[in-house]
Amino acid sequence: MASGEPHTTRHDNAGKGTGRDAVESLTGHLLVAMPSLRDPNFERTVVFVLAHEADGALGVVLNRPTEALVGDILPGWESLLREPGVLFEGGPVGTDSAICVARARAGVAGFVGFSRVMGQIGTVDLSRDPARVGQRLECVRVYHGYAGWGAGQLEQEIEENAWLVFEALPSDPFRTQPEELWPLVLRRQGGMTAAVANFPPDVALN
Numbered sequence: 066m067a068s069g070e071p072h073t074t075r076h077d078n079a080g081k082g083t084g085r086d087a088v089e090s091l092t093g094h095l096l097v098a099m100p101s102l103r104d105p106n107f108e109r110t111v112v113f114v115l116a117h118e119a120d121g122a123l124g125v126v127l128n129r130p131t132e133a134l135v136g137d138i139l140p141g142w143e144s145l146l147r148e149p150g151v152l153f154e155g156g157p158v159g160t161d162s163a164i165c166v167a168r169a170r171a172g173v174a175g176f177v178g179f180s181r182v183m184g185q186i187g188t189v190d191l192s193r194d195p196a197r198v199g200q201r202l203e204c205v206r207v208y209h210g211y212a213g214w215g216a217g218q219l220e221q222e223i224e225e226n227a228w229l230v231f232e233a234l235p236s237d238p239f240r241t242q243p244e245e246l247w248p249l250v251l252r253r254q255g256g257m258t259a260a261v262a263n264f265p266p267d268v269a270l271n
Contacts, residue, residue, distance in 0.1 A: 090117045090118065091114045091117045091122065091219070091230060092114055092115065092116055092117045092182060092183070093113075093114065093182050093183030093184075093186075093232075093233055094114050094117075094230055094231065094232060094233055095111055095112065095113060095114070095127075095230070095231045095232070095233045095237060095250060096110075096111070096112040096114060096124065096219075096223075096228040096229070096230060097110075097111050097112075097228060097229040097230075097231060097247065097250050097251060098110045098111075098112075098227070098228060098247075099226060099227055099228065099229065099261070100261065100264040100265075100266075102227050102228070106156065106157045106212075107126070107212070109128075109247045109266075110126045110127075110128060110129065110247065111126070111127045111128050111237070111246045111247050111250055112124040112125065112126055112127070112156075112212050112228075113125055113127050113166065113182075113233060113237065113238050115164075115166070115182055115188060115211075116182075117219065119216060120215075120216045121213065121214050121215045121216050121218065121219070122213070122214040122218075122219045123211055123212070123213050123214075124156070124211065124212045125153070125155035125156060125164055125166060125208045125211050125212065126153070126154055126155055126156050126208070126212060127153070127206075127237065127238055127240070127243055127246055128243045128244055128245075128246040128247055129153055129154040129243075130149050130151050130152075130153050130154075130243055130244070131151055131152050131153065131154055131209075132151060133151060133152040134150065134151055134152070135150060135151065135152050135207045136150070138152060138163070138207075139163065139191060139195075139207065141194075141195040141196065142165070142191070142195045142205065142207065144195075144199070145167075145195060145199045145202055145204065145205045146204070146205055146206070146207070147204035147205065147206060147239040147241065148241045149241070149243075152207055152208070152209055153206060153207065153208045153209070153243070154208070154209065154210060155208025155209060155210045155211045155212070156208075156210045156211040156212035156213070157210060157212070158210055158211050158212065158213045159210050159211055159213075160209055160210035161209075162209070162210070162211075163191055163207055163208065163209050164188060164207070164208045164209075164211055165188060165189040165190075165191050165205055165206070165207050165208075166182075166186065166187075166188055166189075166205065166206050166207075166208070166238050167179070167186070167187060167188070167189045167202045167203075167204065167205040167206075168185050168186050168202065168203045168204050168205075168235065168238075168239060169185040169186075169187065169201055169202055169203065170185075170201055170202065170203050171185065171203075173185070173201045175187075176198065176201055177193075178190035178192075178193040178198060179198070179201075183233065183235075184235055185203075185235065186235060186238060189202070189205065191207070204239050206238060206239060229251075229258065229261075231250060231254065237250070247262070248262035
């Protein structure tokens, strides 16, 4: 994990589609923290995986908005933001840097500074002129820091069921009420997975 101690909670229905090969790329998928994952950096988080290769993985936490306004830090980008127009805590690594996740407008095949993650969603180089790239973008979110894993580390945590893995919907990275994303993703899976959303913050009380 990007920080904190390893977690070993078991859950036999880890992720959509059991039996997923551990080496299959999870780029564009969601990692949903199990209730027993108590690392404060990841407790009840939903992580959007931006890159997952043999040498490791990188993602951003989708459901931790801050009170800092993006316009105060990156002037010109605020008009492109999906509400809430604030900076998000992307994770505990590289907190002095920023990552922009954006959805390109329909029909936009790509452009310089845009790295596709899934569908029309990708990352945008924040050194680009927002007035120019903004014409190609539908909405953006900006994160400080990210979640990172070394080679085999994420695969091990998934095997230990610290995380549930699900396919992301195009709307997930841009929810206007991001604090509700963790239970929302769990409940839409149905069955026993949906029941995980009802676990109390202190699982010892369940």
